[in-house]
Amino acid sequence: MQNTTQASLQAHDLVKRYGTVTAVDGLSFQVRPGIVTGFLGPNGAGKSTTLRMFLGLDKPTSGAATVNGHRLHELPHPMRVIGAMLDARAVHPRRTAVDHLASVARAGGVPRGRVGEVLELVGLAEAASRPAGDFSLGMKQRLGIATALIGDPGIVIFDEPLNGLDPEGIRWARSLMRELAAEGRLVLFSSHLMGEMQLTADHLIVINHGRLLADQPLDAFIASHTNEYVRVRTPHADVLRDALRRAGLLVRADADRTDVLIVSGATTESVGRIAAASGAEVFELTLVRDSLEDAFLAMTTIEQKAA
Numbered sequence: 001m002q003n004t005t006q007a008s009l010q011a012h013d014l015v016k017r018y019g020t021v022t023a024v025d026g027l028s029f030q031v032r033p034g035i036v037t038g039f040l041g042p043n044g045a046g047k048s049t050t051l052r053m054f055l056g057l058d059k060p061t062s063g064a065a066t067v068n069g070h071r072l073h074e075l076p077h078p079m080r081v082i083g084a085m086l087d088a089r090a091v092h093p094r095r096t097a098v099d100h101l102a103s104v105a106r107a108g109g110v111p112r113g114r115v116g117e118v119l120e121l122v123g124l125a126e127a128a129s130r131p132a133g134d135f136s137l138g139m140k141q142r143l144g145i146a147t148a149l150i151g152d153p154g155i156v157i158f159d160e161p162l163n164g165l166d167p168e169g170i171r172w173a174r175s176l177m178r179e180l181a182a183e184g185r186l187v188l189f190s191s192h193l194m195g196e197m198q199l200t201a202d203h204l205i206v207i208n209h210g211r212l213l214a215d216q217p218l219d220a221f222i223a224s225h226t227n228e229y230v231r232v233r234t235p236h237a238d239v240l241r242d243a244l245r246r247a248g249l250l251v252r253a254d255a256d257r258t259d260v261l262i263v264s265g266a267t268t269e270s271v272g273r274i275a276a277a278s279g280a281e282v283f284e285l286t287l288v289r290d291s292l293e294d295a296f297l298a299m300t301t302i303e304q305k306a307a
């Protein structure tokens, strides 16, 4: 493997316009090696465009996307530095997996022996002589990942790598990304699904409308973007609401039910004690945490309204 200690991807005030459409709008961030970084944003947020600029497939309108401090075309052996899977379907349908990988290896100056290794690594050794056109989408994803890894690069980029994979394939792709990061490589993968990110990424870069919304460790993102509250069902909502408010707690009625109160900044124990002291009967008492998917949707919707 290439030296990964210096591996970095950096976006410097990156802008990409297609005619009147601004796909990427002043993005700056740095991706580090040794961890899995998730690139998250709703459809059309500008993820693929950003990844294409790192790979030299699209030219920035302004700013720069650098790989180890250089633009890709300045690197002498790019395939040994960075590997990517952007569109798994982009394989000639009549070409076999082994022929496809051999031609990529040849073009990148990579020894032919590496073909067998990557086929083994992605679990396609048995299907190596079949034309890629006969592959399921999941198998095409595996072939795309093999192609990305052929040069044994220190940096790997996967655009929506879990699309089309069955549950076993998703588990496999997740553990592969984690292994690649554990080996010290830089791993950046995009998705529009928060749930996928939550299970795989250590760090998140979140964008919408081509702009940066968050660049932080997953744990910090979860802590700062999900709400926790106590939901309490009671036939004495008025009595309990007054008692909770007297205790300094923030209480609101549930949007749909008059017998349900939503209490922020409290524990179930404190709400239970206040209810007992006030004489209000409690039929249900639950600690609820918004899902990260909800938080992400709320975040991108707020951003959309502000835009």
Ligand SMILES: Nc1ncnc2c1ncn2[C@@H]1O[C@H](COP(=O)(O)OP(=O)(O)OP(=O)(O)O)[C@@H](O)[C@H]1O
Residues within 6 Å of the ligand: 018, 021, 022, 023, 041, 042, 043, 044, 045, 046, 047, 048, 049, 050, 192
């Ligand atoms: N070649 C192009 N010509 C014109 N507009 C483009 C081109 N490529 C992307 N766009 C536009 O730029 C915006 C960002 O697209 P991009 O594909 O980068 O988003 P994305 O976050 O990858 O979305 P998805 O998850 O749907 O792939 C979209 O409005 C898209 O229509």
